[in-house]
Amino acid sequence: MKANPSNHRHEKTAGDRGIREILLAGVFWRILVIEMILLAWSVVYKMASEGAGGTELLWYALRIILLVAIILVFMMISLRRFLEKKIIRPMEAVAEANRRLDVSRPEVDQVPLDADAAVEIREVVSTRAKMLEAILNVSNQRLQLVNFIKDTFGRYLSRKIVDEILQSPEGRRIGGRRQTVTVLMSDLRGFSDLSDSRDPEEMVRILNRYLEAMTQVIERYDGVIDEFIGDAILAVFGIPEEKNDDPARAVACALAMQQTLAGLNREFIAEGLPPMEMGVGINTGPVVVGNLGSEARTKYGIVGAVVNVASRIESNTVGGQVLVGEATHARVKALATALPPMTVMMKGLKRPLVCYPVTAIGPPYAIRFAPKTPDPLVEIRLPFQMWQLDGKKVVAGPTAGETQRLNASTVVVSVPESLAPLTNVKLLFTFCQEAHCFSDIYAKVVEVDNDLRPPVCRLHVTYMDQADRALLDRWIRAV
Structure with missing residues (x-):
């Protein structure tokens, strides 16, 4: 990570001076003061001891001043070279290294020193290197911890949700916000009955292969898996941020899931396993999204009738079918290809449930899934x-x-x-x-x-x- 210069360096102002200005100015003025004192003492001494007149004292003072100037120039040149080599340049090198500080690449921040550099400066450089190493270690440990937390919780929640919880001050607060989402519910047909005739370990392996394949598809279409319910999947499009194309992405995802399962079934058949069929139901509507539960036990999820309706829509599917509710169809009908609607009166619902079987969606998704033509009866x-x-x-x-x-x-x-x-x-x-x-x-x-x-x-x-x-x-x- 690149260090922020404002953390270790402030903008220079008119009154700021570097080590070069401080040392050279300090040496110059001290030599000048000493020489002026010697000049004054010499003039007073000559006047007192020899009784010299004003003109003689003037010329004497001018000769002394010229000599002082020569000595001053010589001292400044020689001292400047000495101070630059031994103190100024090493300290400026440290300052320059600090200005370009990049703790992710510590090799670029090394301070070059001459072999005869002062012990104290070497100690400053050594201490700086140790401090940088300590900072780098702490930074790496913190980064590893953050990644560990994200990777660990990312197995139980979407990476987006984990980022929101960790980075937002409101991320862990109990409660939620109202927004419109598209809910996708999928379920395997006959999986529970298949599990009755096979070893649990084998069924877990089959289920994990299926869930892994479906998870990759859902993440590819920017969906968030809310939970696995046995062989059923509840995915949400529109959290943590609502987007205009949430319904279209959900429909495209459902069709892609059916395509993926068709490929997975070919692998199962080659391995002597039975093929599986999946139904998918999709619905769009308002929900409350956020942390549900208590301070002791919290679950990130969604609450709303749209989830129940999506489940009801899915229950009306047959294998290889994608059904969408009226609200979803209204948002995707310009893109999607759908068969005539089905109207079903279901227990617990006040009005008939209208579902549209979707077989394709146009660009930018361009996905079509139609079950193969059945054999003659x-x-x-x-x-x-x-x-x-x-x-x-x-x-x-x-x-x-x-x-x-x-x-x-x-x-x-x-x-x-x-x-x-x-x-x-x-x-x-x-x-x-x-x-x-x-x-x-x-x-x-x-x-x-x-x-x-x-x-x-x-x-x-x-x-x-x-x-x-x-x-x-x-x-x-x-x-």
């Missing part, structure tokens, strides 16, 4: 039992039904009673085949045809066991 009739879910909780069922057509990601079923679109369901085939019994299959209702009897529903599969999928794929290819 194949007619296969399989009996099953079905339960309706609210989150992970069973709220209705079982109901008997039968598949009509299916492929790797879609199942068209007939059921005795109609289901509301976006209902989460659990299916279980009620038979075993080739010593294989099916596990639970999780899906979301995406389309309902109530004109048929019994009603026909199109389901998007959110999770299916690998062994079940392999057997169904074999049957599909055989048709």
